[in-house]
Amino acid sequence: MxxxxxxxxxxxxxxxxxxxxxxxxxxxxxxxxxxxxxxxxxxxxxxxxxxxxxxxxxxxxxxxxxxxxxxxxxxxxxxxxxxxxxxxxxxxxxxxxxxxxxxxxxxxxxxxxxxxxxxxxxxxxxxxxxxxxxxxxxxxxxxxxxxxxxxxxxxxxxxxxxxxxxxxxxxxxxxxxxxxxxxxxxxxxxxxxxxxxxxxxxxxxxxxxxxxxxxxxxxxxxxxxxxxxxxxxxxxxxxxxxxxxxxxxxxxxxxxxxxxxxxxxxxxxxxxxxxxxxxxxxxxxxNGQFSIPAAINWFALVFCLMVGTASxxxxxxxxxxxxxxxxxxxxxxxxxxxxxxxxxxxxxxxxxAKVEIYQNIIGQPIASLPEWIKSWQIVSPYGVPWINIVDANRDGILQWSEFRIHPDVVVLATPEIAGxxxxxxxxxxxxxxxxxxxxxxxxxxxxxxxxxxxxxxxxxxxxxxxxxxxxxxxxxxxxxxxxxxxxxxxxxxxxxFLVAWAFSIAAAGLFAALVMGVWYKKTTNTAAILGMAIGYVATFGYMIHSEWFGLDFIQLFGSKDAIIAAARQVGNINQNFTSPELRAEAAAILANTAAVKDGALAWIGNIWGSPMTTDTIVLRNRVTGRMWGIGSISAGIFGVPISFLVIYVVSQFTTPPSQAMQDFIDDIRIPKGGVRLADKSEAVE
Amino acid sequence: MPLVESGGSPSNAEAPAVDKATAKAHWAKTSSLMLLVLGIWFFASFVVHIFAPSLNGIRILGFPFGFYMAAQGSLIIFVVALFWFGKRQNQIDEEFGVQED
Missing domain, CATH: 1.20.1730.10 (Sodium/glucose cotransporter)
Structure with missing residues (x-):
């Protein structure tokens, strides 16, 4: 070889x-x-x-x-x-x-x-x-x-x-x-x-x-x-x-x-x-204060991106x-x-880029902004200009909050920013x-x-x-x-925004089976198949449910207060983006708030208590759910451990791998020599 | 297609590349190297950043140290650790005579 x-x-x-x-x-x-x-x-x-x-x-x-x-x-x-x-x-x-x-x-x-x-x-x-x-x-x-x-x-x-x-x-x-x-x-x-x-x-x-x-x-x-x-x-x-x-x-x-x-x-x-x-x-x-949910989301994202990279x-x-x-x-x-x-x-x-913009752009009269800003005030595929100057208080001076630059422009515009x-x-x-x-x-x-x-x-x-x-x-x-x-x-x-999901999907579906396949000899076929399938379905299903069916999601996992808050959020979204059915459902909840009960699985949603409670936020003009306050970008944090757990537990109850399979694992663990394939039909021609 | 387990004993004439005892000792050493590097990974990825708010009190060349660790420090640890890991695993392979010929 x-x-x-x-x-x-x-x-x-x-x-x-x-x-x-x-x-x-x-x-x-x-x-x-x-x-x-x-x-x-x-x-x-x-x-x-x-x-x-x-x-x-x-x-x-x-x-x-x-x-x-x-x-x-x-x-x-x-x-x-x-x-x-x-x-x-x-x-x-x-x-x-x-x-x-x-x-x-x-x-x-x-x-x-x-x-x-x-x-x-x-x-x-x-x-x-x-x-x-x-x-x-x-x-x-x-x-x-x-x-x-x-x-x-x-x-x-x-x-x-x-x-x-x-x-x-x-x-x-x-x-x-x-x-x-x-x-x-x-x-x-x-x-x-x-x-x-x-x-x-x-x-x-x-x-x-x-x-x-x-x-x-x-x-x-x-x-x-x-x-x-x-x-x-x-x-x-x-x-x-x-x-x-x-x-x-x-x-x-x-x-x-x-x-x-x-x-x-x-x-x-x-x-x-x-x-x-x-x-x-x-x-x-x-508000600039230390926030536990912010820290948890940060670490969860680091974890999902790392494991996703490896999958x-x-x-x-x-x-x-x-x-x-x-x-x-x-x-x-x-x-x-x-x-x-x-x-x-x-x-x-x-x-x-931030120093240049904060130092030389903020506080300037809007009429005399540099040429490069004007060349980026064209409409992006996201529907708003790449650089959006919004003179909210109409004083003709650019305030901190009035300079809105799309993140994708920072690198592309750097040459112009630096002249x-x-x-x-x-x-x-x-x-x-x-x-x-x-x-x-x-x-x-x-x-x-x-x-x-x-x-x-x-x-x-x-x-x-x-x-x-x-x-x-x-x-x-x-x-x-x-x-x-x-x-x-x-x-x-x-x-x-779907790209970030790819990492959690790959991580939850593949990582545990690949790692256990090499490092845990007793991993059985049934266990790995179940582990991959459950990790994948749980993660992908959670993402879809929480992203597109946020109100439904919170009615299952959320407390009474979270459900009412979600219904209010529906009302605050521009009506072009919500369906009449969703608005009617939200209105029905708000019409009779006294009758609202905790979701059937609210005990899971609130198992950690405050501040890690299950809630909803408005993103991409949708009410999206967050299990334990963790954003759906980090959904792999649920799927990866589940997948490992399923593989380990099921492996204890199913027929252990054959001797031929164990030989195969021994072979891939050392660099020297060929691989004895357990199933000859898998051999490379 | 049949599952592997029902396939019976394989008809391979190939012998394993090394004897069982060597393979076992090699794998034990490989596993402990894996755990060590995994420990370095866990420390540089998570543990050190738990202290980011207090590390930010230290400033070097203008960098708040907590910010620096997430932006550069941990990355340098990753790169150095991986080159070291490659070298160390080769030594282990050669020690047990299981390197590629």
Whole structure:
């Protein structure tokens, strides 16, 4: 298995040269664009050049990496060195949300947003120590493959595929929305057209060459996205502090933010909706005081994002491509390092942008705001302008609460905030595009592979010839991509909040079964199947119930007072967003409040007592329920322990795994030698 | 498709790569390394941040220390711990002769 890696492969040996040349070429290209800009070439042409040329390069890599070999198509021939697989995982992982959205979330939430920074890095610890080396040793093609082989066949495989599709599909739709937003602004086309331009860019990378093409494109995309993220941050740091070391210098920006916030408060101002008034303060409520529910939600989110990271199949399958178990382990460390480079810069972005805005924009006459603000006062797909200036008290002066910036704009507008030339804005757009395209590619491949390899080949036609399997795989890739683009075009930005759910869904459905499958030999087939199914149904069901049936939810789990409060909230929502039936139901509750009783399961909802009571809040124009005050984004906090518990308990009562299965587990636990498969029909051809 | 358990004894001629005692000792050592790194993970992910409100009283280069730990400190611990883990697990594999050939 590892013998092949010992032979000198001329392509692998020259990877360093190839990507160094590519990085140099990209630098020269950026400088050329800068020169063109000085010569007076219009911004629009520069935008086309940036988007066109980078997508062209990805397409070129995708086309030269085309393949007809199954192992190349599914796992890139298992010869991707640890460090390159680390880069590919980095760009596979960092999506439009990380690149465009994260610094903006930190701008809005301050310390609260750091849950994303921690959650989306710490999960790699779990990947490295609990899963990646063992899945690599197992040595098949997909995550459901492992579940099928370890837990006795198609039932486990099918549940794995179901969880994978649920989690990956919402995620890929969000990436396509991200691609659409960027191409729309920089190519100046309608959102619907932009989505299909982006789709073409995604497909050309993955369709011909599968995992092989996606791997080498993702390495190229990582290089573009990290350069595009770091350069503006360095320039911004130089502008604000005089030292171009953003990660070290933003401490002073944090100090300045605290002073400015105190000054605003002293002047009787309040922060704009959704933005914290205490940037560095942990676990605070709206009044700035320590709040236990805030702390619990923060830790729950960190937990769900970490466990979710370790369960997302498009990430786990990247470690199937390394030449050895040893390299799989090293590769996780490299992945985390490359992700770290972006993530430890994001809070600096947020802090510098905040200082610039608080210092130079707030308190100015609205008539004389800088030019860049005006260029962002265009309507976003969310229905409000990206930067919304609301002169609430009509005094012509911009107050703290009157400057409302959408989080997604913080990174995209940084070049303009810092007064940098347009070439930097184009660079940032190219980086955001690389981030969204690379993640979309990885996700589409995970989806198409699950359908073609696990459902079609393993469950429907075990005798399908290789050529037909690859054709089916490509057709399915196209079908899934079109379905995702159609959903993105129709649902638009409304679907973005669903991305956070993908983590909890994957965590609750897969994590316990994967970990127990390796680390607890006595895990039985029935136990794992039940554990996955219950974890998935409980989490996904809870999310849907609490999000779209909030009033119903609170009538089941809430106390009398919580039910009445929820009914009042229904009345406060704009009537365009509530159904007549819902309004009637709420009115009936309020008409006779004396008759309202605690919900049938209120004892569960209030098992911890105050302040962790089950309640509702209005989000996205809906009354949404919160079990024990925990937001639905962290629903995995319920599903993951349930899944572990079910697997452990059921394993005590069901037939223990056969000797053959125990041998199989012994084999995947050590790097040396092959894997003796308990079920010979699972063997790789 | 039959469940594995009903499949009877496998007809494989392959022998295990190492003897049972070595495999067991190797797994015991691997497990304790796993628990140690899991402990580091738990500390850097959760324990240290419980004290964030009081750590914020300390300021270094302008950073409130509690904020710094969540924004950078824990991340650096994760990266360093993972490279160390990779190295240490290799040593364990070589010690028991179960590394890839």
């Amino acid at each position: 590892s013998g092949a890696s010992k032979e000198k492969d001329p392509f692998i040996a020259s990877l360093g040269k190839i990507y160094a040349g590519y990085t140099g070429g990209f630098a020269v290209f950026v400088i050329l664009i800068a020169i063109l800009e000085q010569m007076g070439v219009p911004d629009r042409i520069l935008g086309y050049l940036f988007v066109g040329l980078t997508i062209g390069v990805y397409a070129y890599i995708g086309i030269i990496s085309r393949t007809q070999a199954v192992a190349e198509y599914y796992v890139a021939g298992r010869r991707v060195p640890a460090i390159y697989n680390g880069m590919a995982t980095g760009s596979d992982w960092m999506s439009a949300a990380s690149f465009i959205g994260m610094a903006g979330s930190l701008y809005a939430l301050g310390y609260g947003g750091l849950a994303f920074i921690l959650g989306w890095t710490g999960g790699y610890m779990l990947v490295a120590i609990l899963l990646a080396p063992y899945l690599r040793k197992f040595g098949q093609y997909t995550v459901p493959d492992f579940l099928g082989a370890r837990f006795g066949g198609n039932a486990a495989r099918l549940i794995g595929v179901t969880v994978l599709i649920t989690a990956s599909f919402v995620y890929v739709v969000a990436q396509i929305v991200g691609v659409g937003i960027i191409t729309q602004r920089f190519l100046d086309v309608s959102f619907g057209v932009a989505v299909f331009v982006g789709l073409a860019g995604i497909l050309v990378c993955s369709m011909l060459g599968g995992m092989r093409a996606v791997t080498w494109t993702q390495v190229a995309q990582y290089i573009v996205l990290i350069i595009a993220y770091l350069i503006p941050a360095f320039l911004m740091s130089a502008k604000v502090t005089g030292v171009p070391l953003p990660q070290l210098m933003y401490g002073f920006a944090l100090e300045r933010i605290a002073e400015l916030e105190n000054g605003f408060r002293a002047a009787g101002m309040t922060p704009p909706p959704g933005v914290t008034g205490w940037h560095s303060a942990p676990f605070i409520g709206a 997302l199949p498009h990430i786990l399958m990247r470690y199937f491509t390394t030449p050895s178990v040893k390299e799989a382990r090293q590769s996780v460390a490299w992945s985390l390092f490359f992700i770290f480079l972006l993530y430890f810069t994001a809070p600096a972005y947020a802090a510098f 940098l030339p347009y070439v930097i804005a184009g660079l940032v757009a190219a980086g955001g595009l690389a981030a969204a395209l690379s993640t979309a590619d990885g996700l589409l491949l995970a989806l198409a592979n699950a359908l073609s390899h696990d459902v079609y080949y393993k469950m429907i036609d075990r005798n399908a010839p290789t050529a037909r399997r690859l054709v089916i795989s490509r057709v399915l890739l196209l079908v899934v991509a079109l379905a995702a683009a159609w959903t993105a075009g129709n649902a638009g930005a409304d679907i973005l």
